[in-house]
Amino acid sequence: MKQRQNIRAAAADGVYFRFMLTAAFGLTLLAFAASIGSGTSLLRSHLNFANEIPAAGDFDQALAQKYFLLPNAQADSDAAAPAPIADDLQSTTPETPANGPIEQIIEVQKGDTLMSVLADAGIKLDEAHAAIVALSDVFSPRQLMVGQPIKLTLAPSDQSESADDSAQPQLQLVSLSLQPSVAKNVELTRQIDGAFTAQSTDVPLERHTTRVAGSIQSSLFEAGQSDGVPIEVMSEIIHAFSYDVDFQRDIQPGDSYEILYDRYEDADGNLAKTGNILYASLVLSGKKLALYRFATSDGRTEWFNPKGDSVRKALLRTPIDGAKITSGFGMRMHPILGYSLMHKGVDFGAPIGTPIYAAGDGTIQIIGPASGYGNYIRIKHTATYGTAYGHISRFAAGLHVGSRVRQGQVIAYVGMTGRATGPHLHFEVIKDGKQINPTSIKLPSGEKLQGKELKSFMALVANINKQLKDQAQSSPVASAH
Numbered sequence: 001m002k003q004r005q006n007i008r009a010a011a012a013d014g015v016y017f018r019f020m021l022t023a024a025f026g027l028t029l030l031a032f033a034a035s036i037g038s039g040t041s042l043l044r045s046h047l048n049f050a051n052e053i054p055a056a057g058d059f060d061q062a063l064a065q066k067y068f069l070l071p072n073a074q075a076d077s078d079a080a081a082p083a084p085i086a087d088d089l090q091s092t093t094p095e096t097p098a099n100g101p102i103e104q105i106i107e108v109q110k111g112d113t114l115m116s117v118l119a120d121a122g123i124k125l126d127e128a129h130a131a132i133v134a135l136s137d138v139f140s141p142r143q144l145m146v147g148q149p150i151k152l153t154l155a156p157s158d159q160s161e162s163a164d165d166s167a168q169p170q171l172q173l174v175s176l177s178l179q180p181s182v183a184k185n186v187e188l189t190r191q192i193d194g195a196f197t198a199q200s201t202d203v204p205l206e207r208h209t210t211r212v213a214g215s216i217q218s219s220l221f222e223a224g225q226s227d228g229v230p231i232e233v234m235s236e237i238i239h240a241f242s243y244d245v246d247f248q249r250d251i252q253p254g255d256s257y258e259i260l261y262d263r264y265e266d267a268d269g270n271l272a273k274t275g276n277i278l279y280a281s282l283v284l285s286g287k288k289l290a291l292y293r294f295a296t297s298d299g300r301t302e303w304f305n306p307k308g309d310s311v312r313k314a315l316l317r318t319p320i321d322g323a324k325i326t327s328g329f330g331m332r333m334h335p336i337l338g339y340s341l342m343h344k345g346v347d348f349g350a351p352i353g354t355p356i357y358a359a360g361d362g363t364i365q366i367i368g369p370a371s372g373y374g375n376y377i378r379i380k381h382t383a384t385y386g387t388a389y390g391h392i393s394r395f396a397a398g399l400h401v402g403s404r405v406r407q408g409q410v411i412a413y414v415g416m417t418g419r420a421t422g423p424h425l426h427f428e429v430i431k432d433g434k435q436i437n438p439t440s441i442k443l444p445s446g447e448k449l450q451g452k453e454l455k456s457f458m459a460l461v462a463n464i465n466k467q468l469k470d471q472a473q474s475s476p477v478a479s480a481h
């Protein structure tokens with residue numbers, strides 16, 4: 001049997017328990033509340049913890065309290081504390097519960113199938129098979145995800161087949177429940193006649209349009225994190241501002257931000273998922289930049305400034321993520337040729353294989369090796385503007401002369417082909433056939449809303465500004481709620 005993080009709780013009654021696991025990315029909280037009747041006695045439990053959760057012997061009361069929250073324990077006078085759990089942990093060999101159901105929460109491991117999970121839990125194969133068939137009505141076992149918790153309720157089997165069960169008692173599946181998504185619960189239960197029935201229920205989620213505002217000490221990302229803004233919200237906002245803001249240079253301590261976004265919460269107020277971001281603003285050195293999310297009449301969703309100009313420029317200044325300029329535009333001593341030469345582009349240092357994006361919508365004009373440039377791509381964006389990319393290690397699949405590309409589409413990967421001393425992207429912006437300095441010129445702007453669209457955008461701006469004002473008055477302090 002595989003080692004798993006699991007809890008077995010031979011619970012007589014009256015206990016709610018919650019089980020917290022630390023996951024690879026921060027802390028994931030999995031709350032499972034199991035109510036079995038009402039009464040006083042406590043859990044008996046076995047823990048087979050792998051990895052980060054302490055071994056049974058190290059487990060003390062403090063840790064027990066950290067990993068198990070027993071909200072009813074306080075109310076029940078003699079369901080005292082997690083102490084009995086700790087006592088019971090001294091025993092590492094599984095005990096056969098005298099009688100009564102056993103609650104077990106299993107975290108799905110890599111390579112598991114629903115069948116293997118049930119078999120490992122001690123359920124007979126024919127019974128596991130029947131359970132899976134019934135469950136398939138509402139849940140495809142293929143949707144099982146690594147890390148997903150499955151709650152099993154087991155009971156000792158009626159007939160004891162003591163021939164080959166020395167290691168593992170045969171158990172009967174009483175019920176199984178899991179949550180395939182934040183908004184859905186699936187439950188399988190055994191009927192009196194022994195047959196299984198499965199049903200799925202929707203978890204009701206409520207949308208809360210939430211304003212968060214705060215000041216920036218070191219970075220916008222960190223400010224959002226400390227104010228409880230989900231990572232995906234911060235990432236999208238940073239991306240939206242990246243056309244206008246240089247996050248390495250422009251952010252100063254004391255700058256501030258404000259966000260309006262939708263949170264979907266369950267009945268307990270836990271964040272189940274994030275929805276749309278409606279608004280984001282930055283005040284950088286006293287200057288305010290505000291962005292409003294707007295769905296255009298042709299079905300796209302873009303960020304616009306308060307005048308109705310798209311933040312998306314016709315060209316990206318930096319067609320690569322997270323890279324630093326290692327050599328700017330202008331005269332320089334050429335590192336290989338050894339004499340002063342005009343550098344007609346900008347170099348971005350980045351590891352080999354880093355994706356390179358098309359700086360704007362356009363058509364591929366040249367793709368292939370080009371002497372000192374090494375592997376090279378040139379895109380024609382408009383009659384006036386083009387961009388070029390050099391020292392590429394490889395091109396994105398399927399591209400050829402004449403291919404249409406969209407802004408942000410991966411066209412190639414960083415390399416050091418041609419005359420290059422190290423891996424970097426050599427990037428050129430070409431205007432009327434001449435290379436120009438992309439860092440200093442005003443790049444052609446993107447779309448501007450007009451007519452009817454501009455009118456409905458202005459109505460949206462007024463509406464959002466009112467929501468921001470109302471929420472700021474009711475909670476003037478930075479808050480995630």
Ligand SMILES: [Zn+2]
Binds near residue numbers: 343345346425426
């Ligand atoms: Zn260069």
